[in-house]
Amino acid sequence: MFIPAGFAKLTGAAGFAGFLGSLGFPAPLAVAYLVGLFELLAGLFIVVGFQTRITAYALAAFCIATAFIGHLNEVSALLKNFALAGGFLYLAQFGAFSPSIDKRSNLDNY
Template sequence: MSTNTSAATSGITSDSSVTILLGRILLSVIFLLSGFGKLTAIAGTAGYFSSLGLPLPTVTAIVVGLIELLGGLAILVGFQTRIVSWVLAIFTVATALVAHTGWADQMQMINFLKNLGITGGFLVLASTGAGKFSIDAKRG
């Protein structure tokens, strides 16, 4: 008789599609809210982007807001999940490097690390796919 006590064999199991759905919901919330916020306050967002030295701050604000809002929506419903997860993973690392490198400020360090954690979630999602509760599975 085997004494293997790994989670896979110990009776502690879950429906991975439910877990993936929960992960997709949690990952999407920050992007949906942030994208909506940026798109409904373009002037403020553009001002912040200008202070970071980003080019064409108004255009950049619109593009970033759309990436966040549409990417968050795609992750939420599970549409083109693997591709969108890669896009958002790269976007999130870029955001960390552009906006959160003032590590002398503890909040900037926390935001940088938060972005790395979110990126990890997207990389896992890019690897696993959206699960059965998704548009991807219905199209599949």
């Protein structure tokens, strides 16, 4: 979900920047590229299981923030973001599973 969304934001940054500008963000084009890059990289990190816990915490915070910033008028999107945040908090608590980079390289010791 985050990989294609991040890619779409990076390739269509002007459109997303227009939306961010309507919300009052300063430098909306720069923010659009940063959000797109974050979504793309964080999605890839979760898929391969690299730095899973910190990435999951970051994505949980991102989902909560975007729920309040961009989805207050869309109940289903708001609830989707809360559900995603809950899933990411679970992943942050319990870490990655066996085939992940974290498990294979002992990065998930805590």
